[in-house]
Amino acid sequence: MNRPGVDGPGVDGRGTAPPGTAVPYDAVILAGGRAERLGGADKPGALVGGRPLVERVAAAVPDAGELVVVGPPRPMAAFSAVFTREDPPGGGPVPALRAGLAEVSAGWVAVLAADLPFLEPSHVSALFGAARAAGAAGAVLVDDGGRRQWLTGVWRTETLRGALRQYRGRSLHGLLTPLEPVLVRLPAPEGGRPPWFDCDTEADLGAARRSAGPSGAR
Template sequence: MRVHDGASDAAGASTAPDTAGGPGVGDARHVYDAVILAGGRAERLGGRDKPGMLVGGRSLVERVAAAVPDAARLVVVGPRRAEPAHAVFTREDPPGSGPIPALRAALPEVSAPWVALLAGDMPFLRPAHIAALSRAARAAGTGAVLVDAEGRPQWLAGMWAVPPLTRALDAYRGRSLRGLLGPLEPATVRPPADPGGMAAWFDCDTMDDLQRAREALAAAGNGDPMNVLAEWTTRMCQELGIDPERVDRDRILDLTKEVAHGVARPAAPLTAYLLGLAEGAGTAPADAVERITRLAREWQREN
């Protein structure tokens, strides 16, 4: 595989028309669709809805979707959710069975000649990275993938020509993306890190990964909604006489998102208020957040 240095492409890719052929972000003649795989089991997160977890005030899957704003169609393989609102949702059979069945479920929804294949847990992926992949894929003819600092291909961060991908998938009987995509001999792109030191291919598999991503986005600033939340949390703590160190903001936001999705949107702020009352009264159990999250999921299944 030929390695492209993505320093110029990924750091400052232009959206000017790409006249040389192949996919090109910002050029209507080079149309691509995007597929986000968001239906895994998230075993290292205790089976939580990983793509729906908040990082920097937005869910992981929303952040990945923001990296492909020019996609003609956005296909999300995973449970239906409110966001991204413009996405087409589909499910692998059976749910949680892996990336190959997920790709099989997604490709019938793809109509563009090129497709970006992305994991639903990469909060630092940017449109410039997709543009760099597009140019490298055009040069290779079949596709391109990002590589990490050690040069390892990241198979869920790539751009692919749909006809050869479809033929390969039809003939493939294995279970790994490497086994499917490697023989297509894609170009590779090594992107630079974000100013905060986070790589485009960084994914959130564990709670430590999530915390690291949250801290990096909070430190980066740049008008991120999480900075507004941080300022508002501090102001509210001052008004209410609460130690800010006691407020696990992201955990509460994750909880209210679970309740809004599993019960009803108005139930989310009410739940946070009731939890606050219980905390203040000293009656909330130590695992109150986990209990309420479990209750919201049971409510969704039962109703």
């Protein structure tokens, strides 16, 4: 069954959710990857606009009841986070998601990569609004090429746990596609970067830093 996509249910095209879509949720940030295209550097700790990437992502989920970071413990200025690790460390996003969900108690969960410098609370709200309006298991952003951004999404916690219990593969695509999430397209701000922009390479980091502006800028 196909779910609505472009500017799907609950999304008004400006990255905001309609009134009444607030929902208690926890957040899981996956921050334990190997960053091979960055030469193994500490990507979640890379500074953009004077702030580590992982903290910029944490700022996009200010209403999360529990903030869970899957990765090595690190200082998180102004954020209280629970740290956990996948088994084995560096084992990939599916084991990391499994480890993160073990710390989640809310009925909904935001699942995010640690390298999304331009993700904002309004984008996360739009995802929740779209998922709830459609009665769906979740919602994920799609980029301007139509690719699903599996690490920029929100999910019903028990549905996600059930899928993980049955899944033996290593691919987020294989795990999450059968859950038929709502696909949400949100525009980039004029002259800015879209919410799904991630920092996989030095060139990406450079572009993010130029867009973020001086130290302290969002």
